[in-house]
Amino acid sequence: MEMNPELTNRPTLPAGVSVVVPVYNSANMLADLVARLQPVLIATGRSFELVLVNDCSPDASWGVIQRLASEHEWVRGLRMMRNYGQHNALLAGIRAARFATLVTMDDDLQHPPEELPRLLAAFAGDVDVLYGTPQQLRHGLLRDLSSAVTKMVLKGAMGADTARLVSAWRVFRTELREGFSTYDSPFVNIDVLLTWSANRFRAVPVRHESRASGSSNYTVAKLIRHTLNMMTGFSVLPLQIASIVGFAFTLFGMAVLAYVVGRYLMFGSTVAGFPFLASIIAIFSGAQLFALGIMGEYLARIHFRTMNRPAYTVAESTLRPVDEQR
Structure with a gap:
């Protein structure tokens, strides 16, 4: 060899x-x-x-x-x-x-x-x-x-x-x-x-x-x-955490949807509007910003490396x- x-x-x-x-x-x-x-x-x-x-x-x-x-x-x-x-x-x-x-x-x-x-x-x-x-x-x-x-x-x-x-x-x-x-x-x-x-x-x-x-x-x-x-x-651990958070909130969203539809089919009534909707939007917006923040940290490091510092x-x-x- x-x-x-x-x-x-x-x-x-x-x-x-x-x-x-x-x-x-x-x-x-x-x-x-x-x-x-x-x-x-x-x-x-x-x-x-x-x-x-x-x-x-x-x-x-x-x-x-x-x-x-x-x-x-x-x-x-x-x-x-x-x-x-x-x-x-x-x-x-x-x-x-x-x-x-x-x-x-x-x-x-x-x-x-x-x-x-x-x-x-x-x-x-x-x-x-x-x-x-x-x-x-x-x-x-x-x-x-x-x-x-x-x-x-x-x-x-x-x-x-x-x-x-x-x-x-x-x-x-x-x-x-x-x-x-x-x-x-x-x-x-x-x-x-x-x-x-x-x-x-x-x-x-x-x-x-x-x-x-x-x-x-x-x-x-x-x-x-x-x-x-x-x-x-x-490490890619933060990205993995962001993926897990995203997956967890997807399951949470599906559970909320099942609850809303099930309540309507079983009792003929819907969930109270504004408080429920505002809470869901706040939760999902927070999860999205969390994931975007992590991706932003990685992009910032890529940016610094391309500057050849x-x-x-x-x-x-x-x-x-x-x-x-x-």
């Missing part, structure tokens, strides 16, 4: 670990993150790097990243042109990674770097993606609800058990990014993209700590937007010339 030349000519990534961290309002935590990661990564005995992706943070995060990159050769930084979102920033970092094993984690130290060896040890050859599932979640109610919706969307692609254990702390083979190398849309979810080139998912329980400083950057508006993007950008744009980086030649 003939091999695909694109696969045979693809350069092999050097053995090592690339850690990708999206950064937003974490200027006072990044130095601690680097200090705690360094001994852990050295102990692995592999080559390593840390890619800090500043998602246009309004605080001094980029200045801190530049300083850390100048002090540590293994720290690299990317600055986004504007705030694109956590998963978009992750995508930029994933595409910039240089080593064969890739780790993603948060910037707020809720993912203790000391737990990383457990993840790497559990990342065996028969696993494509490994999640570090928190033993105890320390998010708020809204964040937990958003996570529940995300896992519901992932359920169909990954399987019920694995989707339930999805986390922002991931370890996967960097070559999996080839499955979404041409993806260029403003709506990004790394877990969904990973399902395009991986089917062996596992999870191990890890310690999950409270945020080291400040509060979560996820506002109510961001959580709602993220939930809607997940439901309409990577990029997933992200890098404004500045700390890559050294030797890095850029690789």
